[in-house]
Amino acid sequence: MRTEAAKRVELVFSLFDANGNGVIDSDDFDLMTGRVLEAAVASDAGAKEAIRKAFRQWWTTLATELDADGDGVVTLDEFRPFVLDPERFGPTVSQFAEALSALGDPDGDGLIERPLFLSLMTAIGFEEANIHALFDAFGPDAEDRITVATWATGIEDYYAPDLAGIPGDRLVGAPAV
Template sequence: MTGMRTEAAQRIELIFTLLDVNGNAVIDSNDFDLMTDRVLKAAAASDDGARADIRVAFRSYWTTLATELDTNGDGAITVEEFRPFVLDPERFGPTITRFAQALSALGDPDKDGLIERPLFVSLLTAIGFEEANCHAVFDAFAPDAQDRITVATFAAGIKDYYAPQKAGIPGDLMVAAPAV
C-alpha cells in the first residue's frame, strides 16, 4: 500500500498481537469474545447502552474482518491477511469509526464528555496495551487540569491509530517500549 508509514505498520502489528487474545497466531471470533469481556469488566460503571454499543462494535470489527479477509472460510485471520486491510481507510474506516465512538463513549460513564485517566488506562490495559504506554498516550492528549481528556479526543486518537499516513501521533506511543 502506498503512503504507509513505518509507524502505522508497527501500530498494526501491535494491534494484531493484542487482538490475538488466546495467542494462537490468528485472530478469530473467540478472540473478540475474550476481548469484549475484558473491556466490559474494565467498564463496570458504564451504562447498558454503552456496554451494548461496545459489544456491537467489537462484533462489527470481527464481522468486517471475517467477511473481507477470510476467503478460505477457516474462521481465522492471519497477520498477513490483516495488515493491508486494516490500513485501508476506505475499506476499514467505517468499522474503526464505530469502534472509536463506542470505546470512547465507554470511557465516559457519567456522560459529561470527559474521560478521566484511571478509566482510560483501565480500558486500554484491558485491550492489552502496556500501562506505562497508556499513561504516555493520555499525557500526549494534553489532559486538562483535572486530568481528563474529551471523548472526541479519544475517538480521534483511535481513528488516527489506524491511519496509514499518520506518524508522530499519540498512538505511536503505544508501540514504544514502556517507560521503566
C-alpha cells in the same frame, strides 16, 4: 504504508489475538469484549451494548474482508496488508472509536478520567507505561481528564496508514519520555 503505521498494525494484530494462538478468530473478540466490559462497571447498558456491537462489527469486517481462504481465522499475512485501509475499515473504526470513547465517560460529562482510560486500555491489552504516555500526549486538563472527542479522534488516527507522529504512536514499543 508508513513505518509507524506498520508497527501499529503488528501491535493491533497481537491485541486482537486475545487468546494468543497466532490467529484472530471470533473467540478473540468475545474474550476482549468480556475484558473491556469488566473494566467498564460504571457504564450504562447502552454504552456496554454499543461496545459489544463495535467489537462484533470488527470481527465481522475482518472475517468478511480479510479471511482470504475462508477458514474462519485471520492470519497476520491476511491482516497486515489491508487492516489500515480506510475504505474497507473506516466505518468500523469510527464505530469502535465512538463506542470505546463513550464507554470511558460513564457520567456523560464528555470527559474521561485517567484511571478509567487506563483500565479500559489495559483490558484491551496495551502496556501500562504506553497507556500513560498516550494519555499525556492527549493533553489532559488540570484534573487529569481528556475529552471523549480527543480519544475518539486518537483511535481513528491510530488506524490511518499515512499518519505518523500521532499520540497513538506511543502505544507501540517503548513509551515516549
